[in-house]
Amino acid sequence: MCLAIPAKVKSINGTEAEVEVGGVSRKASIMLTPEAKVGDYVLLHTGYAINVVDEEEAQETLKIFQEIAEAEERESPS
Amino acid sequence: MKFINEFRDAELGKSLIARIRQRSTKPARLMEFCGSHTVSIAKSGLRQLLPPNITMLSGPGCPVCVTANADLDKAIALAELPDVIITTFGDMMKVPASRSSLQRVKAEGRDIRIVYSTLDAIEIARSNPKRPVIFIGVGFETTAPTVAASVLQAQQQGINNYYVLSLHKLCPPVVKALLDSVEVKIDGLICPGHVSAIIGSRPYEFIPRDYGIACVISGFEPLDILQCVDMLVAQVESGQPKVEIAYRRGVKPEGNRIALELMDKVFEVCDGNWRGIGVVPGSGLRLRKEYRRYDAEKNFGIKPGRPLEPKGCICGDVLRAVKTPLDCKLFRKVCNPEHPIGPCMVSSEGTCAAYFQYGEGYGR
Numbered sequence: 001m002c003l004a005i006p007a008k009v010k011s012i013n014g015t016e017a018e019v020e021v022g023g024v025s026r027k028a029s030i031m032l033t034p035e036a037k038v039g040d041y042v043l044l045h046t047g048y049a050i051n052v053v054d055e056e057e058a059q060e061t062l063k064i065f066q067e068i069a070e071a072e073e074r075e076s077p078s
Numbered sequence: 079m080k081f082i083n084e085f086r087d088a089e090l091g092k093s094l095i096a097r098i099r100q101r102s103t104k105p106a107r108l109m110e111f112c113g114s115h116t117v118s119i120a121k122s123g124l125r126q127l128l129p130p131n132i133t134m135l136s137g138p139g140c141p142v143c144v145t146a147n148a149d150l151d152k153a154i155a156l157a158e159l160p161d162v163i164i165t166t167f168g169d170m171m172k173v174p175a176s177r178s179s180l181q182r183v184k185a186e187g188r189d190i191r192i193v194y195s196t197l198d199a200i201e202i203a204r205s206n207p208k209r210p211v212i213f214i215g216v217g218f219e220t221t222a223p224t225v226a227a228s229v230l231q232a233q234q235q236g237i238n239n240y241y242v243l244s245l246h247k248l249c250p251p252v253v254k255a256l257l258d259s260v261e262v263k264i265d266g267l268i269c270p271g272h273v274s275a276i277i278g279s280r281p282y283e284f285i286p287r288d289y290g291i292a293c294v295i296s297g298f299e300p301l302d303i304l305q306c307v308d309m310l311v312a313q314v315e316s317g318q319p320k321v322e323i324a325y326r327r328g329v330k331p332e333g334n335r336i337a338l339e340l341m342d343k344v345f346e347v348c349d350g351n352w353r354g355i356g357v358v359p360g361s362g363l364r365l366r367k368e369y370r371r372y373d374a375e376k377n378f379g380i381k382p383g384r385p386l387e388p389k390g391c392i393c394g395d396v397l398r399a400v401k402t403p404l405d406c407k408l409f410r411k412v413c414n415p416e417h418p419i420g421p422c423m424v425s426s427e428g429t430c431a432a433y434f435q436y437g438e439g440y441g442r
């Protein structure tokens with residue numbers, strides 16, 4: 001029930017935003033994330049954005065995965 | 079980047095698993111606290127891919143499942159009041175309380191409406207000004223700020239027929255209660271990602287410090303969980319437990335300050351009643367005195383009667399991770415998602431439902 005999904009902010013009007021999830025537009029409250037900007041991804045939970053997704057951190061994490069994959073490949077070439 | 083498929087890459091998953099297999103030598107019992115993790119782990123079949131020295135356990139992180147019957151009975155009693163409109167998340171409908179369920183009272187003609195958000199509940203209250211509209215507030219720290227926000231919205235917009243039954247629960251105190259009970263022995267905790275998006279990483283610091291247990295905050299995609307397991311294994315192997323955040327794109331160490339402030343403005347900490355665990359001090363939230371006019375329990379005199387437990391259901395033991403659904407005589411035979419006996423089979427995030435849906439290999 002603590003599920004939250006990444007949703008892209010399309011437009012903002014005060015504390016209300018229009019966001020897109022899997023191609024579908026929805027209304028969301030950004031009362032808890034006033035820093036959200038158009039184009040950001042937010043974590044949407046029961047109609048509220050609970051955080052702005054940090055894209056840099058996401059890239060960083062994916063880079064770690066790549067490095068692990070490369071290291072594994074070096075160690076066990078198949 | 080859409081932050082979903084990137085974290086489901088099968089090739090990267092394989093290399094993470096290979097690394098875990100290489101690094102993991104000591105026995106490690108890892109518990110996922112959160113029901114959403116339970117489902118994600120079950121769905122992706124990760125359990126079977128991990129080395130045999132790693133045991134995965136499911137914790138009490140399904141808010142629907144841990145709501146005690148005594149509290150569910152309050153929701154039913156409120157639903158039976160004349161003129162009331164009950165608003166609730168869909169997961170709560172089928173949960174059997176002592177004598178009925180919200181679904182059953184709805185079938186008997188009461189006005190019970192499933193909402194996706196408290197925003198919808200507020201809207202219903204606005205368009206039905208003559209009728210009390212009660213929201214059944216179930217959920218952890220992820221959900222409580224959104225319910226707090228709805229109370230403030232009702233206040234700002236002068237909506238005086240909106241009420242909340244606050245059955246919210248807090249995660250760190252129940253982890254402490256579980257660890258103090260010493261029934262369950264774990265080496266690492268997969269900390270809930272979206273609870274942590276709100277509370278940050280600091281509230282978990284007592285866990286490595288006082289109990290020597292590794293803690294990593296995890297996201298919900300398969301790669302997120304593998305990364306978390308890898309980090310937990312590294313901590314267990316080195317014998318140096320600490321709190322780390324694997325889910326860095328969603329969680330900051332300080333959490334979401336605005337959400338925490340809102341929650342603290344509207345709610346105060348009280349004792350929480352957990353199914354199977356009992357009353358845990360400081361693990362619940364109730365509306366502060368200033369918001370009493372929105373408190374369903376305080377404004378309607380209800381007498382829910384003595385709570386009864388479903389016969390033969392061992393949800394309580396399952397929630398404490400001391401038994402698995404396979405130990406339950408009713409599992410599959412009498413109890414299934416069509417005809418659930420206990421809440422762990424009703425909720426899509428319940429451990430019994432996950433075992434049912436994704437097969438028993440899940441429960442190694």
Ligand code: SF4
Pocket residue numbers: 390391392393396403406407408409410413414418419420421422423424430
């Ligand atoms: S299988 Fe059904 S009866 Fe058994 S513990 Fe789970 S919910 Fe309860």
